[in-house]
Amino acid sequence: MIIVTRIGVTEDELDQIRERVESLGLRTHVSRGESRTVIGCIGDEERLQHVPLLSIPGVESVHPVMRPYKLAAKEFSAQPTRIPIGEVQLGGPEVVVVAGPCSVEGEAMLRETALGVKAAGARALRGGAFKPRTSPYSFRGMEEEGLELLAATRVESGLPVVTEVMDTRQVEAVAGHADVLQVGARNMQNYALLTEVGRVHRPVLLKRGMSATIQDLLLAAEYVMKQGNMDVILCERGIRTFETATRNTFDVSAIPVLKSETHLPVLADPSHAGGYRFLVAPLAHAAVAAGADGLLVEVHPDPELAMSDGDQSLDLEGFRAFMRALAPFVTAAGRTLAPQEPAPA
């Protein structure tokens, strides 16, 4: 921590600042400039984190030196973390595509989607049983019944399942049916939920909040990891800005920034980021080119009838085409993609 004093700080004030810092077990180092004086605080910066240094007379600004996250930081792990889901590893050489409907709407549509996306090269099935919806009047998912349909489809298709958990009371039930627990953007700072998913033995897919900085996202991951669950998958899905031409602004830079800051794998969700079907492919290509370890793509057998997010969902034929168009970018990035089965006759 570096403390910068106001112009005209007195010796008494300087002493008070130093005493306060040293009383917490850190050492101080004073550099006197022409108008301001700088106090370097050496030692465990964490102890200063909750101290209202700006309240001490003479202090003008405070500059943290350490990253506030540890377990999520690159320094913590020499190797990139690889998280197995089903037959592949997230964070390994393969660009892993997770696909499926926004909401589980019924048995037939879920089975059709699972088999279709698997044949096209998806490695896991996504689908919401519990849906966070901005309006209380919107369809909010099939809930427990949806979970059971996911579990059944998981067995039948052989695809691991990624599904959202929204309530601390559901964590156990969802962990019993799913391979990966998703924490949605709106719950990224729901610390009770982060703590709870940190206690189960399931990888957690953590979506970036709409107004979360990259540092906030890493601190949310830290909450989960601090409980002992080190298998956190980060996901960029767009942030909120002034631009209204897209549903959110896909922050593609977050991918290389995260890759330089953390050992955790990084996915991208081009469906939610853009909000329109025509943007799914270009944003997916951009994400892979920027270094994403995988993608989350919304697919519905009949998007016009989808009960949520139909405007941004691909149909099964569209998803096959999407995977074919993605392949050259995966190759350019020096990565691999699951092979596509021949189209059904």
Next chain:
Amino acid sequence: MIIVTRIGVTEDELDQIRERVESLGLRTHVSRGESRTVIGCIGDEERLQHVPLLSIPGVESVHPVMRPYKLAAKEFSAQPTRIPIGEVQLGGPEVVVVAGPCSVEGEAMLRETALGVKAAGARALRGGAFKPRTSPYSFRGMEEEGLELLAATRVESGLPVVTEVMDTRQVEAVAGHADVLQVGARNMQNYALLTEVGRVHRPVLLKRGMSATIQDLLLAAEYVMKQGNMDVILCERGIRTFETATRNTFDVSAIPVLKSETHLPVLADPSHAGGYRFLVAPLAHAAVAAGADGLLVEVHPDPELAMSDGDQSLDLEGFRAFMRALAPFVTAAGRTLAPQEPAPA
């Protein structure tokens, strides 16, 4: 709902769009322009809400006509909603000030704060037992013990208590000790929590999320109200923007916009919005001038020792001065303020 078609839409496409809309029980009304055609959809707009209209060939854009909230809308209630807390009503003529520490840190400091802010004119005590903190390494509150201290201080001081609830599993316990349940900015779209606080008989203080639009805030209130709990208090506490000189950007316009859209009372939190002590008074004055029904102010007997938010907390003497400086703006707004007891000798 109004549907605008693409240039060159065909008659077949127009028929398909109309059929889809009419199949849901609405009527359609077609206006042919020079290049685009406009289809007015008459009837229950809600039925169209989950329909991916943009997926239908020929559709270019879709414009909702109705407000998506109902119970929270001004049309729902001829009179502004007044919510009694303790001896006053939120939403009535008095500007109600709720004050207290960011976190409950112990019995003595809580009692001293409660008695001090009451004497200075506060009508309720705020204080966090469960604290949402960006870092898992920060102090996260005294939890259950904090709740009990709040309950004891409530009895001793006679001040009603406002405290945050962060987990669906805590709702009952918090409702047992507090007069008002606060839902924090980070949980504004935690729909499981909104549903749960909608089921108890306690007013809910709902803080606007950092990236929530005013409409999002009203939809979050609607979640609570839909469960039967109509006593929702809205709170503007700053939004996230590019400006870094303040902790958040206090959206003062939200106050008159909310007053024109809803019958619910509207508070402002100048402490969190600004993030610095010197901003608390000017932002509070601005909030009252813009029509706020009350204020939430952080007060700590010794801000330099506060375990959280010390940089933006007033001390007790500062709070007395704050209330005195506030009074003329309250009068200018045609409102009243609780009287201040004479300073202790």
Next chain:
Amino acid sequence: MIIVTRIGVTEDELDQIRERVESLGLRTHVSRGESRTVIGCIGDEERLQHVPLLSIPGVESVHPVMRPYKLAAKEFSAQPTRIPIGEVQLGGPEVVVVAGPCSVEGEAMLRETALGVKAAGARALRGGAFKPRTSPYSFRGMEEEGLELLAATRVESGLPVVTEVMDTRQVEAVAGHADVLQVGARNMQNYALLTEVGRVHRPVLLKRGMSATIQDLLLAAEYVMKQGNMDVILCERGIRTFETATRNTFDVSAIPVLKSETHLPVLADPSHAGGYRFLVAPLAHAAVAAGADGLLVEVHPDPELAMSDGDQSLDLEGFRAFMRALAPFVTAAGRTLAPQEPAPA
């Protein structure tokens, strides 16, 4: 300037960093922490401003210590700057209201507006002869003819005139007809224009850009002042955020932040900030409560017929009512307002 090094920085790298800094005439001061080392740079920070310190191996982050502006900084002037316009001083005890149409549309409407706003207590007339419009197909002002109408109305009404200048080639002509040169939000970083208005002897009203930080605004003022023109009036008029309920987000906090950073007077423009007539009064009250030295208000004799910004303009009767409603907030703020003449019979 404080330089923080990467974990594992070598002694050689440290030496290189120090040599680079010292070669520019500054001294360095090294504090070795547990993982990172901090280098304080003592001396003229400006010399380091263009140096790409992050390019030097071993450097992780760089923290400026000095404010980048000087002439605009509070330290530069012991007293708040007072800028005379007409019979009053901006920055003095009176809250100065500048009112008038968005665009000059003709002689009669301009005269009627000038006399009307003067009678209601305005101290200066605003009106655009050159209009920056987002679309090239919108009305762009009466240009030179508009300037001449302003000059004539100035003489007739006795009100000083504030009008926008958009092009370096117009500066001389506008300065010949107006009392205050306005630089609009879209030109706040048009450095050629800032330089040119810095060379004339007319106060400059500088509006904050839609995405300008408070620091950017002060640096723009510095451009003008560096040329010798110290009479810069700052104006908060709303910034661009994700919120769409208002035209812009009025950053009321900018007013007290500016008052703490600079000696220059600060106005607010509630008309552009909100974008709707019903927001003009509450935002004006908030601005005055937060410490604004004056207001810029759009007034048109018949807003329904206005050629620009009609939706946010007050009519003359509305402006009289506005001024009466403003008065108690001005008094609460310890300021004065020009008296209102009795309404014409």
Next chain:
Amino acid sequence: MIIVTRIGVTEDELDQIRERVESLGLRTHVSRGESRTVIGCIGDEERLQHVPLLSIPGVESVHPVMRPYKLAAKEFSAQPTRIPIGEVQLGGPEVVVVAGPCSVEGEAMLRETALGVKAAGARALRGGAFKPRTSPYSFRGMEEEGLELLAATRVESGLPVVTEVMDTRQVEAVAGHADVLQVGARNMQNYALLTEVGRVHRPVLLKRGMSATIQDLLLAAEYVMKQGNMDVILCERGIRTFETATRNTFDVSAIPVLKSETHLPVLADPSHAGGYRFLVAPLAHAAVAAGADGLLVEVHPDPELAMSDGDQSLDLEGFRAFMRALAPFVTAAGRTLAPQEPAPA
């Protein structure tokens, strides 16, 4: 234009609204809903653009149907616009890379950069003679002398030159020395400048403003095109958001959105968008994957000594490596890249 009325609008109000619209030569079409009535306005929407419809009693909201730009719209041109610069065409099959220093700093460095980037596959030289700088104390370019160095280097290297123009009075001089006139982000809504560059016979490279929507950018292009200069090149260079890990937030979605809205070519500037050297390559890859027609890259022979933007500049060896790493993404996008000459021995 679609006008939606308030709940409880009267027949008289409806008649007034219709009369106002019809008085401008449009027809109206009324659809009565259960609570609100919708008025479709058929005819030339432009005539309604400056009418303050929200000021008419009974009007609640107004929804434009037409795009506000015409010459820039896709409908205006059946084919994508191709703009020749030097030996290639912007907007054709080749991904065109424009490279060079942020500022022209002297003859030797400019010549070395030009020859180096040309050998590595750049097709044009960028370099600023006039520099817009946030601080008036920063280096602001070599100005006229810089222009002459660019002109000389242009002849020597055979590379066309792209350079910024900041002042209407410079347009002629810059057009005399450069092949492409750049309008910077800060001047994107400097309408006097847009008008002036619309009158010369040189392609204009128009950078998106930091807070400009995609629609604002297209309207700025429309300003230039309306003067007769149809050769406008758009450039995404990052927008301002709350994220501070990067200098700006690179809005990669803007590329496919622009490609779907306009026939004009679209470049990306990964150097300014990210602000750090390590981000240049991943953002460039993402831009090409998302469909960009070209890139603007900052290159300096010795970034540590650069007088501006050194932290985000590549050195010559770095640029050669950058171009090699870019090639596979260009191929994946189905585009071509200029060949690289063998490295000098």
